[in-house]
Amino acid sequence: MSGFTVEAFRPVLATSLSSLVDTESVDTLLNSVCDSLSTFMAQLPAPVKTRAPRKPRQVVEAPAASETAPAPAAETETATTKKTRKHRTPRDPNAPVKAKKYNAYNMFVQHTMRNHPDLSAKRVKNEDGTTTGLSSTDKMRRCSTEWRELSAEAKESWKEKAKAHNDALPADAPAATEEQVSA
Secondary structure (H helix, E strand, O other): OOOOOHHHHHHHHHHHHOOOOOHHHHHHHHHHHHHHHHHHHHHOOOOOOOOOOOOOOOOOOOOOOOOOOOOOHHHHHHOOOOOOOOOOOOOOOOOOOOOOOOOHHHHHHHHHHHHOHHHHOOOEEOOOOOEEOOOHHHHHHHHHHHHHHOOHHHHHHHHHHHHHHHHHOOOOOOOOOHHHHHO
């Protein structure tokens, strides 16, 4: 805020004082006003940024095994409860799988992942700490490289397979079978 200049105040004061005082008097008046304001602002303390103090964390201790009786009402009102995670409801294994539409790339990746020997092998950690097999990132990288290297005719055949798969699905299909996905 310090560092006032005469030019900042000149337009405002010059218009109001021009009829009362000549131009040289306005300049000297503006210079003295700027000097006074600069001195005043230099004497003010620097603004301090303050934040509201943080609330202290309240640690909730688990009750000992011997404490099976419920706590008195006065203690339960003041004690904080531990937040519980919302868990997903377990999926019913007998429920039908929702039918999915696929594009050509998705069909190609599924086919390649199932039929390519390097990509279908699971990643296993050996006893000596080394791993065999590719990570999922490396598998997808290989699939995308193979997709980019495919010819236009091969990509077109995958597009036709995807279209045939998607056309075979009814609008309210309850499940996509393995044969439909693999085809």
